Amino acid sequence: MSQGSSHRVAQVVAPGSNPFEMAIGMELFGITRPELDVDWYDFVACSTGDDLTVREGLFTMHCPGTLDDVATADTVIAPNRPDPEAGYGDEVIEALRAAAARGARMVSFCTGAFALADAGLLDGRTVTTHWRWADRFRRRYPDVDLRPNVLFVDDGQVLTAAGSAAAIDLGLHIIRTDHGAAVANAVSRRLVFPAHREGGQQQFIERPAPQAGEATLSGVMEWATAHLDHPLTVAELAGRAAMSPSTFHRRFLAETGTTPLRWLHHERIDHARSLLETTALDVGEVARAAGFGTAANLRQHFRRHTGVTPTAYRESHAPAPSTPGRSPG
Numbered sequence: 398m399s400q401g402s403s404h405r406v407a408q409v410v411a412p413g414s415n416p417f418e419m420a421i422g423m424e425l426f427g428i429t430r431p432e433l434d435v436d437w438y439d440f441v442a443c444s445t446g447d448d449l450t451v452r453e454g455l456f457t458m459h460c461p462g463t464l465d466d467v468a469t470a471d472t473v474i475a476p477n478r479p480d481p482e483a484g485y486g487d488e489v490i491e492a493l494r495a496a497a498a499r500g501a502r503m504v505s506f507c508t509g510a511f512a513l514a515d516a517g518l519l520d521g522r523t524v525t526t527h528w529r530w531a532d533r534f535r536r537r538y539p540d541v542d543l544r545p546n547v548l549f550v551d552d553g554q555v556l557t558a559a560g561s562a563a564a565i566d567l568g569l570h571i572i573r574t575d576h577g578a579a580v581a582n583a584v585s586r587r588l589v590f591p592a593h594r595e596g597g598q599q600q601f602i603e604r605p606a607p608q609a610g611e612a613t614l615s616g617v618m619e620w621a622t623a624h625l626d627h628p629l630t631v632a633e634l635a636g637r638a639a640m641s642p643s644t645f646h647r648r649f650l651a652e653t654g655t656t657p658l659r660w661l662h663h664e665r666i667d668h669a670r671s672l673l674e675t676t677a678l679d680v681g682e683v684a685r686a687a688g689f690g691t692a693a694n695l696r697q698h699f700r701r702h703t704g705v706t707p708t709a710y711r712e713s714h715a716p717a718p719s720t721p722g723r724s725p726g
Contacts, residue, residue: 508526
């Protein structure tokens with residue numbers, strides 16, 4: 398985001414839109430957050446101008462914006478609906494196409510990927526949508542690289558999320574990209590939602606309800622995030638959970654949709670990002686505090702994950718000197 402000017406977000410709402418995903422866009426980008434002391438988004442919900450009824454006639458709404466607002470937006474959220482093959486109308490499709498042509502960031506939640514595909518914006522790109530619609534999407538858009546088993550995909554100018562709550566994951570990812578990990582974490586706390594679920598996690602996780610008296614892994618995960626400067630291993634975490642490593646691995650995958658090592662790696666990266674944003678620690682100190690050991694090791698993993706070096710990331714997020722945000726344990 399450019400400094401000193403609000404980033405304009407236009408969310409297009411269509412007749413029959415899913416109210417849940419629509420509300421997620423409004424909650425994440427439309428509600429002002431003066432407590433964060435950052436230049437927040439300038440949000441508008443827009444439509445073709447007429448009153449519209451959302452899914453199953455739950456309520457009727459009038460959007461304050463029109464498709465003219467799409468023409469000036471920095472980020473455009475495509476409309477989604479439970480019957481995406483019904484189409485969105487030429488006026489909406491042309492507005493999406495024009496926004497992408499001038500370089501706007503294009504976002505879809507759930508079946509909104511159909512709208513972007515109808516506009517011809519997804520050919521050759523990697524995207525996702527709700528798993529339920531994967532087969533139909535593939536048949537209709539064979540030139541799109543669909544990944545139906547992930548939460549969201551960041552393909553540069555185009556970002557797509559899977560069904561329902563995955564829209565929150567993508568929205569927090571966008572906030573993290575624009576404002577940094579500390580701001581994204583603060584928003585997630587307001588939402589009482591996990592701060593960072595990586596996009597590559599599975600959409601559908603087999604998570605049977607624990608039996609009475611059966612412990613979840615949340616306590617072990619909380620302990621691990623407070624001791625990221627330690628050389629943690631799966632065997633050590635399994636021991637704290639009173640499980641064998643193989644049982645712990647299976648339980649962890651069932652509860653979170655990812656492996657213990659992948660989760661731990663992303664926790665380390667996220668902690669490093671926060672330290673780069675909020676402290677004056679040098680790169681070597683950040684590496685040790687986040688559990689990467691050396692500056693060289695941090696640079697390698699950080700660049701692979703974020704696309705930039707730790708130093709470049711710090712410069713772009715203008716950190717204020719302070720003490721580390723986590724206890725070294």
